[in-house]
Amino acid sequence: MTTGDGAVVGTTQIVNNGPRTGRWNVVIMGDGYTSHQLTQYRDDAQRTCEAFFDTVPFDQKASFINVFRVDVRSTDSGADDPAGCGGTGATARTYFDATFCSNNLRRLLVVNQNTALAVADDEVPEWHAVLVLVNSTVYGGSGGAVAVSSLATGAQEIALHELGHTAFGLADEYDHLASCEEEGHDDYTGAEPMEPNVTKASTRATIKWRDQILQSTTVPAMRNPDCSKCDRRPSPVPAGTVSAFEGARYFKCGLFRPEYTCKMLELGRPFCAVCRRRILRTLPTTVPSVRERSAAAAGTAVRNAGLNPRFIGSTGSNAWVFSQSPAAGTVVQAGSTVTMRTRTGPIP
Ligand SMILES: [Zn+2]
The missing domain is CATH 3.40.390.10 (Collagenase (Catalytic Domain))
Incomplete structure (x- = not known):
């Protein structure tokens, strides 16, 4: 023991x-x-x-x-x-x-x-x-x-x-703890959960993964019509659609998950897009090369790599990057800052 x-x-x-x-x-x-x-x-x-x-x-x-x-x-x-x-x-x-x-x-x-x-x-x-x-x-x-x-x-x-x-730091996305018949897990009324893959928000403007929801997608995609029962209807949208699906983190109602299913809901499934992004933002990454790129393009490249841009100098439409730190190709922890010095005017 x-x-x-x-x-x-x-x-x-x-x-x-x-x-x-x-x-x-x-x-x-x-x-x-x-x-x-x-x-x-x-x-x-x-x-x-x-x-x-x-x-x-x-x-x-x-x-x-x-x-x-x-x-x-x-x-x-x-x-x-x-x-x-x-x-x-x-x-x-x-x-x-x-x-x-x-x-x-x-x-x-x-x-x-x-x-x-x-x-x-x-x-x-x-x-x-x-x-x-x-x-x-x-x-x-x-x-x-x-x-x-x-x-x-x-x-x-x-x-x-x-x-x-x-x-x-991912939450369970399933809608019950011990069973669908358990007491006290019908409707969630607590605070907004801290995990990135569950939310009590149900509108496009307030859901924490809103930037991963396509404009053409209905939000929420599914609401549970009977909070005393687990909702086992099939998905109304194609697999991989990011929206909000009611039933998550041990509650049948009041909490939403990003996709119909996910490895945080049932084994044998892929991680959903929101969980994948969280994972990628936690793992180390390579600093992209941003020298001689416009400030706007450099900022996008840095953010896409899971890093935070920090500019010294102008970020206006004619600004471009003339030095960066850390150097391109350096392996850093996701979320690290890339500092870029900019100049304005034509790139020589
Ligand atoms: Zn997930």
């Missing part, structure tokens, strides 16, 4: 795309693997890693991502599975103390986050995201300070969904 129930064996970098500074560093660790099961763990970690790089939009940013595998052995195999949740009642002595049934939901699989973060700090101090694979085939996962996934069918999808919470 504690770090006395195992040990950190060692760390291997399984994907190396450059220096840890300037790259996005993912750390995978395992819980409930005995020393004899570490070979299996390495295969599980490898499969997860491959699924990660096969997923949009991570595939577009592969060269900015490093992956590290921390091998941890546990005394026992598996995880605690309390009978109170319908589990087997099994207990397992494991290093990160993985257990199902957090918040009385069997699928909510958690580990000791402080232990996992401490191991990450020791092994890969430059980490950005920690994922713990739990050696159990019971369905489960969670996304808090660390992402947790079991080895249930579709485990890689669970891991990607939980990383959506942990690394990118």
